[in-house]
Amino acid sequence: MPDLSGFSFPSRLSPIARWALLIVGSLLLAALLRMAGLPAALLLGPMIAAILLAVAGGIVRIPRPAYFASQAIIGCLVARAITPAILVSFAKDWPLFLGVVFAVIVASNLLGALMSRLRVLPGTTAIWGASPGAASAMVLMAEAYGADARLVAFMQYLRVVFVAAAASLVARFWVHASGAPMPAADWFAPIEWPSFAMTLALAGIGAFVGHRLRIPAGPLLAPMVVGAALHATGLLTIELPQWLLGASYAVVGWHIGLGFTLPILRHALRALPQVVASILALIAVGGGLAWLLTEFAGIDPLTAYLATSPGGMDSVAIIAASSKVDVSFVIALQTVRFVFVLILGPPLARLLADRSSGRALEKEATR
Numbered sequence: 001m002p003d004l005s006g007f008s009f010p011s012r013l014s015p016i017a018r019w020a021l022l023i024v025g026s027l028l029l030a031a032l033l034r035m036a037g038l039p040a041a042l043l044l045g046p047m048i049a050a051i052l053l054a055v056a057g058g059i060v061r062i063p064r065p066a067y068f069a070s071q072a073i074i075g076c077l078v079a080r081a082i083t084p085a086i087l088v089s090f091a092k093d094w095p096l097f098l099g100v101v102f103a104v105i106v107a108s109n110l111l112g113a114l115m116s117r118l119r120v121l122p123g124t125t126a127i128w129g130a131s132p133g134a135a136s137a138m139v140l141m142a143e144a145y146g147a148d149a150r151l152v153a154f155m156q157y158l159r160v161v162f163v164a165a166a167a168s169l170v171a172r173f174w175v176h177a178s179g180a181p182m183p184a185a186d187w188f189a190p191i192e193w194p195s196f197a198m199t200l201a202l203a204g205i206g207a208f209v210g211h212r213l214r215i216p217a218g219p220l221l222a223p224m225v226v227g228a229a230l231h232a233t234g235l236l237t238i239e240l241p242q243w244l245l246g247a248s249y250a251v252v253g254w255h256i257g258l259g260f261t262l263p264i265l266r267h268a269l270r271a272l273p274q275v276v277a278s279i280l281a282l283i284a285v286g287g288g289l290a291w292l293l294t295e296f297a298g299i300d301p302l303t304a305y306l307a308t309s310p311g312g313m314d315s316v317a318i319i320a321a322s323s324k325v326d327v328s329f330v331i332a333l334q335t336v337r338f339v340f341v342l343i344l345g346p347p348l349a350r351l352l353a354d355r356s357s358g359r360a361l362e363k364e365a366t367r
Contacts, residue, residue: 018058025049026250043249044157050257055265062255070251071140071219072207073244076199079227080238081335087232089332096297100289101337104310107285108132109348111278120274121151127348129155130278131341132310138341139256144217145346153256154268159279163309166283187242195239202227202236221342282310300325307333 013021030045053060090097112130115121121129128142129152138156143149203223210218230236290304299307303325 013058015060018053018060021058022046022049022053022060022254025052026253030250042246043253046250046253047153047157047257050254051260051265054258054260055262060254060258062251062258066251067255068207068211068219069203070248070255071217072203072210072223073240073248074140074252075206075220075222075224076203076227076238077240077245078338079224079231080240081331082228082232084232084234085328086332086335089328090336093329096293097333097336100293100308100333101340103289104132104282104286104308104337105341105344105348108282108310111281115274115278118274120271121155122148125151126155128152129275130282132282132337140220140252141217141342141346148264149256150259150264151268151271155275155279158275159282159310162276162279163283166309187246189241191241192237192239195237196241198236199227199239202230202238286310299329303329306330309334 026046026049028045029048030041033041033045050060108130109127112127115126115130116124120126124145125142125147128138128145128147131138139149139153142152206223206226207219210220210222212218213222215221227236227238231238286308287305289308290299290301293299293304293308294301297304306325307330
């Protein structure tokens with residue numbers, strides 16, 4: 001990788017100038033990534049801009065309240081995906097859902113454990129990085145449980161790109177469906193002010209309670225759990241304007257990117273071949289499960305493939321919405337898997353980490 005150690009002019013800038021450089025760079029990169037059709041551009045652009053600024057010596061501090069608020073907004077975003085249609089779809093085919101969900105979770109954790117055992121990435125980082133689900137939420141959860149959020153983000157968002165590309169190719173060539181262009185963002189669409197006020201109250205109170213109770217990733221999980229229950233039962237309509245989501249993604253991207261250093265970046269790039277191999281293996285597992293759903297459950301091929309795609313829930317939803325598939329089935333399976341990853345992720349990560357540590361101690365003792 002290029003040597004950025006001498007490219008240190010940001011360290012000589014004032015804090016206001018560094019913020020201006022970060023914001024302008026984030027906007028430009030996010031726009032370029034969005035024009036290229038890449039998913040999560042509103043998070044990836046700011047994250048890349050923050051990485052470049054950090055390794056060049058620019059120090060910018062993200063206020064903790066802003067970071068907690070951004071986690072809470074993302075929690076509300078996940079909660080909004082829990083709809084009555086998803087609950088009906090799950091109740092109808094719950095054995096099928098659980099079988100597919102557990103198969104993907106087991107495969108992803110085995111791959112993560114293998115990478116951890118081979119010391120590709122340290123500790124539980126590989127396990128969280130391989131976990132399928134909403135990438136931003138996985139990064140926040142990983143950080144709360146002691147994994148290296150920077151390397152988890154590297155794995156998660158690289159997989160998002162691979163999964164989105166693979167799903168788009170399948171949609172375009174395998175079943176002759178049209179591709180899924182990125183929809184134009186309506187940044188200042190009309191707002192339902194009562195619902196928006198209640199959503200902000202949910203986010204604010206949830207973030208405060210989750211943090212005060214010291215729940216791991218509490219500012220994310222508390223609004224998500226309460227919001228999902230209220231939204232699914234029709235008691236709350238979650239209103240999230242595009243500008244608020246964009247700002248929240250940017251803050252999370254900055255928080256991740258500003259933690260990078262040159263040694264961390266070099267380590268990530270050294271692990272790139274193994275990370276790509278694990279991503280391709282997980283995509284192959286999803287393809288195999290899709291084939292089983294097609295052969296034995298009568299699900300059409302594209303619906304099955306999108307439903308079993310490992311992660312990138314937002315990009316998969318975009319592709320599903322613009323293709324002739326059973327959108328409720330796709331989103332339901334993706335959402336159920338995400339919920340189970342949130343529930344099972346921490347204990348599985350701890351268990352696998354403890355076993356890996358135990359093997360390491362046994363090897364030391366036998367030397």
